Amino acid sequence: MxxxxxxxxxxxxxxxxxxxxxxxxxxxxxxxxxxxxxxxxxxxxxxxxxxxxxxxxxxxxxxxxxxxxxxxxxxxxxxxxxxxxxxxxxxxxxxxxxxxxxxxxxxxxxxxxxxxxxxxxxxxxxxxxxxxxxxxxxxxxxxxxxxxxxxxxxxxxxxxxxxxxxxxxxxxxxxxxxDTIVVMYAGQVVETAPSARLTDHPAHPYTQLLLSAAPDPDRVEPPSLAGSGAPPSLITPPSGCRFHPRCPHAMAICSTTAPPSVTVDPGHASNCWLHVDESLRVPDNPEVVAAKAGSTSLRPPAAPPR
Ligand code: SF4
CATH class of the missing domain: 3.40.50.300 (P-loop containing nucleotide triphosphate hydrolases)
Incomplete structure (x- = not known):
């Protein structure tokens, strides 16, 4: 399922x-x-x-x-x-x-x-x-x-x-x-992983926001939400990463160029520039373009992203 x-x-x-x-x-x-x-x-x-x-x-x-x-x-x-x-x-x-x-x-x-x-x-x-x-x-x-x-x-x-x-x-x-969860934001898939993996180790900032807003009977304090604002219009969606107006980690490239899908773990993919090596975070980078076209799959840098 x-x-x-x-x-x-x-x-x-x-x-x-x-x-x-x-x-x-x-x-x-x-x-x-x-x-x-x-x-x-x-x-x-x-x-x-x-x-x-x-x-x-x-x-x-x-x-x-x-x-x-x-x-x-x-x-x-x-x-x-x-x-x-x-x-x-x-x-x-x-x-x-x-x-x-x-x-x-x-x-x-x-x-x-x-x-x-x-x-x-x-x-x-x-x-x-x-x-x-x-x-x-x-x-x-x-x-x-x-x-x-x-x-x-x-x-x-x-x-x-x-x-x-x-x-x-x-x-x-x-x-x-x-068994598997697919997360959508503004008409696009942003993260996919086995359910336990996705909820225990969410990689995409939007998934982290969803989880921080989910009711938790063990939580004493009100949730601190990693992001604010409302979903955008799907008629005129934001440029680049559609989540950038709400994302607390947004960078310059996020507002201009949609991120590629990155395999952060076997079976776990997330569309976010945070998982791309800093040297590749430029528009039209051939490796990124190939990953977006589906001919290669990008892996995150060995060191944790910024
Ligand atoms: S690509 Fe940028 S704006 Fe989009 S979720 Fe990742 S860090 Fe945030």
Whole structure:
């Protein structure tokens, strides 16, 4: 499971919607099994890649009973077998809505937020996907029921070998749930690493800011935030490193030239000039240009950066 983490407006949901092919990218391609997915939203792709939305109430049709929401995708994709009702009940059992017959005849407004989100997950599972895109699946739920949904996702990952993209602004839950964390800022990926590594040794100043702002029950003093200000407009993003107006470590080059991705540890990459040797921190340096083009990978200097 991979978590895509960032504050509101960082572009996480846009990435998830693009992967679900609800919107098409202006540039680049979406690949499945290494092959480009044709334009539009082919039915075979929609079956393999399903999305769970943030607001479970808005994602279920209020005028239909729960059984309708689960039977419809089965019919569209020619699934469900001889006994579609049994398939629906099995789906409800998989998301721990038991006994299932208590739920099939209900309308969405008769369920709690957590139950509605479980139905939305059951609907996504109905077409037997390989990938689940979960866009902030717990952010609109009461705190007391969030853990149940997160554990359900973990169970689906472990038991059904489902690949899950967990989109969240909550880096603490990302660490709890995901194997890998990808941090986004202003529409760009700024850091990627295994979850424990990223939260224990954050390399990018923005990740450090996110972690310093995360609630910590052991912290007595208010957090001292390493950075201030609000996320920038994505229509006119800052030049160079998009985080430079908020970054406490910003240097002259940060405002003019976007940093390359630097491998700070095996499996751990961060896009920040702090990890680049001082002698290379100049615009158009061939090594840096090659690293940005992806033909080489930069490693940080042996000595700790400035
Ligand atoms: S590249 Fe510069 S502005 Fe951007 S995070 Fe690194 S030090 Fe800060």
């Amino acid at each position: 991979t978590a895509l983490v960032g504050e509101s407006g960082s572009g996480k949901t846009t990435v998830a919607r693009m992967l679900a092919k609800i919107i098409n990218p202006d540039g680049g391609e979406v690949l499945l099994d290494g092959k480009p997915v044709p334009h539009g939203r082919p039915r075979s792709y929609a079956r393999q890649v399903q999305m769970v939305f943030q607001d479970p109430f808005a994602s279920l049709n209020p005028i239909h009973r729960i059984s309708y929401d689960l039977v419809r995708p089965l019919r569209i994709h020619g699934l469900g077998g001889d006994d579609v009702n049994e398939t629906v009940e099995e789906l409800l059992r998989r998301v721990a809505l038991e006994p299932p017959r208590q739920f099939t005849r209900k309308f969405p407004h008769e369920l709690s937020g957590g139950q509605r989100q479980r139905v939305a997950i059951a609907r996504a599972l109905s077409v037997r996907p390989r990938v689940l895109l979960a866009d902030e699946p717990v952010s609109m739920l009461d705190v007391s029921i969030r853990l149940g949904i997160l554990n359900l996702l973990a169970d689906l990952r472990d038991r059904d070998r489902l690949a899950i993209l967990y989109v969240t602004h909550d880096i603490a839950s990302a660490r709890y749930l995901a």
